[in-house]
Amino acid sequence: MRGDFYFRTDRLTVGYDGRPLIRDIEIGLDRGQILTLIGPNGSGKTTILRSMAKYIKPLHGTVYLDRRSLEEMTNRDISHKLAVVLTERLKTELMSCGDVVATGRYPYTGPMGILSERDRQRTREAMELVDILELKDRDFTRISDGQRQRVLLARAICQEPEIILLDEPTSFLDIRYQLELLDILRNMARTRNIGIIMSMHELDLAQKISDMVLCVKGERIAHYGPPEEIFRKDLIRSLYGMTEGSYNPLFGSVEMGKPRGVPEIFVIAGGGTGIEVFRGLQKRGRPFVAGILHENDIDYHLAMELAGEVIGERGFSPIREETLERALLRLSSCSTLINCLQGYGEVNAMNRLLAEEAAARGMRIITGLKDLP
Amino acid sequence: MSDDRKGETGKIGAAFCLMTALLLALVVLNVCLGSFALSPVAVWRSLLSRGGGSTNDRIIWLIRMPRLIAGIVLGGGLAVSGLLLQTFFNNPIAGPYVLGISSGAKLAVALVMIALFDASRSAGSALLIIAAFAGAMVSMGFVLLMARRVSRMSMLIVAGVMVGYICSAVTDFLITFADDANIVNLHNWSRGSFSGISWDDIGVMALVVLPASLAVFLLSKPVSAYQLGEDYARNMGVNIILFRLVLILLSSLLSACVTAFAGPISFVGIAVPHLVKSALRTAKPLIVTPACFLGGAIFCLGCDLIARTVFAPTELSISSVTALFGAPVVIYIMLSRRRRSGP
Structure with a gap:
């Protein structure tokens, strides 16, 4: 894929221990756009995200961030441009939500990590943006899943990145929190001009929020395109290998299989x-x-x-x-x-x-x- | 908001003042109490003579003072080493003693001592530290290998305790079969004790422990990032491989140095960081690292005072006393953790 995308991959092959899982991934994303990765469990969505964050070394190909190859960038360089929100449960000790958010300022603080007034200001803004200012002094281990996800998002925001990677941010959230979170993401992409790459299971939501969708299944990328090209009956059925039920692009939802037999x-x-x-x-x-x-x-x-x-x-x-x-x-x-x-x-x-x-x-x-x- | 912060800073400042006062009190008690007791004023006068005068003066200058300083330096180093290991393994009950690192150092030191006794030479303190460091690194290496294979942290601790037992057993064999007049000394040391430390030793241990502890303090920023887990630390720009290496080297060096001079001392590395964090209501390394050093010094001085005076003239091993106070803290941590993560 050529062109002037802010974030792009060039024939990226990812996998573990030298064994390729998905080959030749080619995506391009501009700031302010949202790309979602959909696909069955175990298809490698997380592996792709981890490769894009330089957590694992690509087996082949290159990830470009702001026209530079990730490989030649240090962790420090990357930290100024790319932030992550991971699925794994964060275990903290005696940290308030404000403390957790403030860790996003790490790349900008001095050698001892002491927060400046500007850092505090940014932390505050990030918490206001995701509407969690009232959680500032609450212990991070004692808040709900939805609140936790927003705290982690605020942490990523105050890192002032151009790209945020999120691994299944909507899992464990009920429908209200899912909508709130996606609303925040959409707003953030628009107002702060941040590019967002995330994996998701909720097809209906993915269809509505994405600018581009990457379907992950098998050794090669099954499909890559805007949602109106991806969310089609046959494509979704084959992506998930659905044998029962159906996917309706109009409703953006799935239906259970038809009852069998002669209608009476x-x-x-x-x-x-x-x-x-x-x-x-x-x-x-x-x-x-x-x-x-x-x-x-x-x-x-x-x-x-x-x-x-x-x-x-x-x-x-x-x-x-x-x-x-x-x-x-x-x-x-x-x-x-x-x-x-x-x-x-x-x-x-x-x-x-x-x-x-x-x-x-x-x-x-x-x-x-x-x-x- | 800024009032809030001021209040917090004030509280932490007060905690540091309190700890310093406690340390000073223990220093005075440790110098004054013992097989014979002296008033602080008499001690002060005696100190000014620098061991030049009476027998009392010499006992204070050559025995009590070095022992006291060793307690402060080694206790502080031990607590900081524990703090590092807990960060590294993301486990509140990791420490140099339970992970077998102290015992590995002990075994290496015993080997060197016996070898040198046989050649009828005495071992220099620098050599002992090097031996202890080598032993600590071997144990640490083993624990790290185990950590790759077991996912459950409790299993890692069990493996560490087993390594500790094996090392201790081999050390006991060596001591039993070594024939030397100094064996009594060796035996005492292998059970853990601050006794028999000279001013020369103090110089060496200060040269190791103080810079190492300072280095840990200067690493506060990456340590705080690492507390969120490796993945987030990496995303914040930490060079993970280098950082892990430094963490292992520093924690091994600290616990090795302690072991070389005072033998294995149990539970300080776990109990002190935990108590300090709960007391200060924070885990920020910038605050907790110096507080742990102070706390470790207080804990060890207090325990040594008890070890020396309670059954005087018989002396307890320092490890028995630290275990008495430290082990309940560990049990408490385990219980409270289960309660929090339980259904």
């Missing part, structure tokens, strides 16, 4: 009314047919992941006769109809006919899962 339930839905019923049927392991749904309807996309069969119609168009025919045909093999609709509009008026036909045929008609036999 027909669900009429639309406009999001079917979501609860579709998921409920999946949980109960009951196969179903969904219809008639417009292809631009949210229910259509979910039904595609969960239903045995979906009767669809082109978006924004009234339902055609032949589509109704297909639905009626499918209806005849079902014994129960779940009608999620409260009323009908112009484009889905055919669904009213469908429901009336079911009633005429004497099918069991219910409106929710609670009445399901």
Whole structure:
């Protein structure tokens, strides 16, 4: 990869004990951008990050930081430009959170490591940025995981780096702290013009926060590109070797596998009314047919992941006769109809006919899962 | 915020003053008490004569003073050595004695002493330090090899204790089968004692312990980085390999020097750093290193006073007394750590 990226790797091969784990990694990142590494457990995300921080020596290739090769930079040079937040639990002794954050000033303090007024000011700013100023005097071992992660981030920030590497910063955090942390990262990248490289397991969050995504699996990098290229159904399925369930790029989330078997339930839905019923049927392991749904309807996309069969119609168009025919045909093999609709509009008026036909045929008609036999 | 800091600095300053006062008190007690007791004024007058006058004067100048200074210098060195090892292994119960480093030094010193007794020469103190350093490095090397293989820190300690036992057993063999008039001396030394130290010895030990302790103090910055773990230290710009090497050399040198002069002394290296940190409510090396030196000196002087006076004229080995006070601290550390990391 050529070009003027602030941080880039050139045919980087990483591994341990001379055995290559991943070959020929080529990435480029500018300040202010966020790159996430996704991929299955044990695929080597941490190994890549550690190689990028010069913790382990690359087997081949070079990492460039500000146009200089990491290899020719001393730890001291690197410390001014690159900070890390690691996964391992930090064991501290009698250190307040303020003390932990202040260790980020290490590269800037004098030979005895005494903090100057400027160092204290930077420490304070970093703590304000991640909103942990009130934790300043609390013992680092006595705060929650989410707070700890933010303290470590503040530590990295007050090192005044151009690049921050984070190894799974969102693991162990509940959803609220995950969002807060990512919000801080996004802000920091923008306002302080810091480049961020991190590994993550949460695909939905990775899709939303990243500028670039690196898929790590196998000996070579599976894919590298902007999130809209990476978060595609087939790509995510093959990246994680998913045999059950599916990944939906629209929702950015995964769905459990479809219930197997011959459908005996027909669900009429639309406009999001079917979501609860579709998921409920999946949980109960009951196969179903969904219809008639417009292809631009949210229910259509979910039904595609969960239903045995979906009767669809082109978006924004009234339902055609032949589509109704297909639905009626499918209806005849079902014994129960779940009608999620409260009323009908112009484009889905055919669904009213469908429901009336079911009633005429004497099918069991219910409106929710609670009445399901 | 700055008021806060002032308050903290004040507290730590007060702690240092208190420790210095305690040390001075122990110094006075140590000179005055013993097989015969003297008033401080009499001691002062006697000191001015520099051992030139009566028998009392000579006892004070040639026996009590060197012993006292040895207690201060060696006790301080031992505590600092323990502090370094705890940082290095990231383990609060690491110390030169439990890791077998003192015992390795002891074995090497015993070997040299016996070899030289047989050649009917006496060993110079510099030679003893070199032998002790070699022994300490061999033990340290073994412990480091073990550290690579065992992931659990408690196993490392067990391995260290075993190394210590092996070295002590071999030393005992050597002493039992060595035939020399000085064997009584050797026996006393191998159990740990500050007795029989001359002014010449003081010169040598000061030349080793004081610069080494000063070096540790000057390393406060990288030590503080290392306290967060190797990975973070590296990211802060520390040259890890060089730093680890210096840490090992300094801690071995300190504990070797102590062992060469006073034999193996137990638990000071663990108990003192722990007590100092809990008392000062901080682990910052910039504060803790000098405090450990002071604390080690106080601890050893206090224990030596007890060893000399409680069952006078019979003298206890210094190690028995330090164990009596130090071992409970270790037990406390282990229990409190389990409680904190437990469910």
